[in-house]
Amino acid sequence: MIPTIVEAARQIADKQLSPVELTQACLDRIGKLDPILNAFITLTADRALADAKAAEARMMAGTLAGPLDGIPIAHKDIYGTKGIQTSAHSKLLEGYVPDADAFTVIKLAQAGTTMLGKLSTHEFALGGPSFDLPWPPARNPWNPAHFPAGSSSGTGAAVAAGLILGGTGSDTGGSIRGPSALCGIAGIKPTYGLCSRMGIQPLSFTLDHAGPMAWTVEDCAILLQAMAGHDPSDPASANVAIPGYTSELGKGLQGLRIGVPRSWHESDFKVSAAVQAGIDDAIAAWQEQGGEIVELTLPHLAEYQAACWTIMIVEAFTLHEPWMRSRFNDYGELFRDRVALGGVITGADYNQALRRRRELIADTFAATKGIDAIVTAGAPEEAPQIDAVPKWGNLEKPSFTNPFNITGWPALCVCSGYGEGGLPVSIQIASKPFTEPTLFRIGHAYETARSWRSRRPALVN
Numbered sequence: 537m538i539p540t541i542v543e544a545a546r547q548i549a550d551k552q553l554s555p556v557e558l559t560q561a562c563l564d565r566i567g568k569l570d571p572i573l574n575a576f577i578t579l580t581a582d583r584a585l586a587d588a589k590a591a592e593a594r595m596m597a598g599t600l601a602g603p604l605d606g607i608p609i610a611h612k613d614i615y616g617t618k619g620i621q622t623s624a625h626s627k628l629l630e631g632y633v634p635d636a637d638a639f640t641v642i643k644l645a646q647a648g649t650t651m652l653g654k655l656s657t658h659e660f661a662l663g664g665p666s667f668d669l670p671w672p673p674a675r676n677p678w679n680p681a682h683f684p685a686g687s688s689s690g691t692g693a694a695v696a697a698g699l700i701l702g703g704t705g706s707d708t709g710g711s712i713r714g715p716s717a718l719c720g721i722a723g724i725k726p727t728y729g730l731c732s733r734m735g736i737q738p739l740s741f742t743l744d745h746a747g748p749m750a751w752t753v754e755d756c757a758i759l760l761q762a763m764a765g766h767d768p769s770d771p772a773s774a775n776v777a778i779p780g781y782t783s784e785l786g787k788g789l790q791g792l793r794i795g796v797p798r799s800w801h802e803s804d805f806k807v808s809a810a811v812q813a814g815i816d817d818a819i820a821a822w823q824e825q826g827g828e829i830v831e832l833t834l835p836h837l838a839e840y841q842a843a844c845w846t847i848m849i850v851e852a853f854t855l856h857e858p859w860m861r862s863r864f865n866d867y868g869e870l871f872r873d874r875v876a877l878g879g880v881i882t883g884a885d886y887n888q889a890l891r892r893r894r895e896l897i898a899d900t901f902a903a904t905k906g907i908d909a910i911v912t913a914g915a916p917e918e919a920p921q922i923d924a925v926p927k928w929g930n931l932e933k934p935s936f937t938n939p940f941n942i943t944g945w946p947a948l949c950v951c952s953g954y955g956e957g958g959l960p961v962s963i964q965i966a967s968k969p970f971t972e973p974t975l976f977r978i979g980h981a982y983e984t985a986r987s988w989r990s991r992r993p994a995l996v997n
Contacts, residue, residue, distance in 0.1 A: 538701075538751075538996065539553075539558075539701070540750075540754070540989075541604070541751075541759070542603070542754050544606070544607060545607065548605065549600060554592055554595075555606030556588045556592050558588070558606065558607075558650075559585060559587070559652070562584075562608045562699055563581055563585075565697070565699050569677070569699065569996070572675065572680050573674060573694070573697060573699075573995075574656055574671065574690075575655055575691075576655060576690065577625065577654050577656055577671050578613070578620060578623075578654040579652065579653040580652060580653040581653075584608065584650050587651055588606060588608075591606035591648050600648065601648035604759070605648030606650060607701050608649070608652050609644065609649045609651060609652065609703050610651065610652045610655050611641060611655060611704045612655050612657050612661075612687075612691050612704050612705050613625055613656065613657050614737035615638045615654075615706075615735065616634040616638040616737075617634060617637055617641055617651075618634055618635060619634075619635075621654065622654065623654070623671075624657065624737045625657045625671060626659045626867065626871070627866045627867075627868075628859060630670050634735070636735060638734060638735025639732035639734040639735055639769070640704065640731055640732060640735075643762050643763055644704070644759075644762050649762075652700055655688075655690030656689055656690030657686065657687045658686040658687035658689060658711075659868045659870070660737065660852075661706055662739055662852060662871055662874060663869075663872070664686045664687060664871075665683060665686065665689070665925055666868040666869070666871070673689065673922065674689040674690045676693060676696075676718060677719065678919070678958065678960060678993045679919070682718075682959060683921065683922045683925050684919065685714035685717065685718040685919065687711040688706060688707070688711050688714075688715045688723075689715050691749045692715025692716060692721060695749055695750060697993060697995060698992065702751075702755055702759050703749050704747075704748060704763075705723060705746075706733075706745065706747075708740050709844055709930070709935060709941050710935055710941070712747050712949075715749070717914030717960070717964070718918070718962075719960065720951045720960025721951065722752055722753045722756045722949065722951070722979065722983070723948070723949050724747050724756050724975070724976075725745045725940060725941070726746075726760060726764065726946050727945065727946045727969045728774075729770075729773050730745075730760075730764050730776075730970070730972070731760075731763045731765075732765070732766075732770040732773050733746050734767050734769045738855060739851070739852050740847060743844065743851070743942075746763065747763070751989065752980075752983060753948065753976055753979040753980040754976070754980055756976070757972075757976045757980075761778075761781045761782070780973070781972055782976065785976060787977055788826055792822075792828070792974070793827070793830050793906060793907050793909075794822055794828070794907070794965075794978065795829075795831070795910045796819065796831055796912070797834040797912060798831065798832075800837050801912055801916075801936070804836050804934055805837055805934050805936070806916075808917040810953060810954065810955035810956065810961045811913050811914075811916060811917060811952075811961045811962075814952025814961050814963055815912070815913060815963055817986070818950075819911070821982050821985045822978070825981050832903055834910075837936065840939040842892070844939075844941055844942050845930065846885060847886070847889050847893065849874070849878040850878045850881050852878055853876070853877075853878025853879050854878070860872070860875065870927060896943065900939070900943050900945075901968075904968070908967060908978075909965050909974065909978050910966045910967070911963055912963070913962070914962030914964040915936065915962055916936070917955065918956070918961060937964065945966050945967065946966065946970075946972050946975050947966040948965050949962045949965075950962060950983055951983075952988070953986075963982070965979050
């Protein structure tokens with residue numbers, strides 16, 4: 537049985553579980569399943585076992601660094617890792633080895649984690665699923681013929697399959713929450729600026745977020761505790777006090793008000809019956825636990841999407857323009873065609889998107905006065921087949937995740953059941969900036985009221 541971070545941490549603290557044996561079990565699963573899932577780009581088995589031996593020595597000496605000491609994790613391959621290839625899943629960075637770790641990589645190492653390697657992503661966190669890159673795209677462990685979403689695809693697949701107990705992701709328009717939704721795990725895009733992006737390959741400076749992904753909400757809270765913190769080297773890093781992210785778990789929902797923008801998932805982008813059932817089930821569970829449900833009217837999803845896509849593509853083109861001019865054909869087709877659009881968007885268009893962003897932030901705050909959180913869909917349906925993902929899918933239909941990149945609000949995806957095809961569906965819960973403890977409280981209250989966490993992909997069994 538694959539333990540959660542909480543379960544493994546408890547057993548390690550009690551000297552009932554060896555970090556070395558736990559890490560070796562993960563490496564064994566990787567050897568068995570990763571040829572099917574393609575979750576890893578670079579496996580660092582020797583580094584992982586060395587980390588695990590150090591953790592085991594601390595365990596025996598009674599000097600564990602905390603609940604992450606000895607826990608096997610891996611990083612999305614846009615997170616810089618000293619002495620280890622950081623490819624961004626692209627030919628352009630194949631063989632690139634940074635001389636320093638990303639800020640969050642350092643923090644997680646200081647917490648005692650065991651690093652198993654670097655995980656598949658969409659090319660430069662945008663172009664995927666692509667079949668014309670040096671490494672194949674990751675696949676969904678619930679059914680490898682299906683899409684795990686992106687761009688933190690390898691992290692989603694690896695966590696769901698138990699190859700790792702937790703991992704890192706990045707989110708510019710939904711890249712933590714999409715794989716969390718389609719792979720049936722928990723993942724949080726924290727408040728903008730809460731986790732440093734220093735050392736992480738950027739896509740869009742004003743929309744990029746870094747955050748954790750894990751099997752449960754509580755595990756995500758523990759990972760975020762280690763990742764969050766001010767970094768003067770990141771100009772967007774928020775200099776705020778870091779609370780205890782597990783401090784509100786188990787407190788019930790009495791006094792909390794949860795808003796439901798029904799038009800988003802009932803008319804703006806009508807979700808599948810299974811997704812709607814998950815939303816309704818979460819609402820019922822929260823009401824049973826004392827939460828108050830409030831109907832909300834928010835701007836249309838397409839308005840957030842238009843601003844988010846315009847800002848993201850222009851900022852991505854700005855970053856990639858030198859290579860786009862000199863090495864255009866070295867990019868995969870999906871990335872280069874999507875990002876090339878940024879070269880024909882005018883400065884006026886970009887500034888209008890920024891102006892509209894400010895209006896949407898103000899409108900969202902005004903509409904949610906007195907509301908503690910919002911609930912909507914994590915994704916509109918189960919995962920599609922991996923070879924049936926449309927090239928321009930991000931433009932054809934609005935996104936449930938874009939609004940919280942535009943506003944910078946923290947947003948969490950939690951499994952809410954399974955669809956007709958047996959693949960996971962998900963709810964998304966969002967709250968106001970720097971209210972992650974409340975967000976975890978609400979997500980954990982639903983997750984522990986249902987039995988979804990007892991089921992792993994059949995591939996694992």
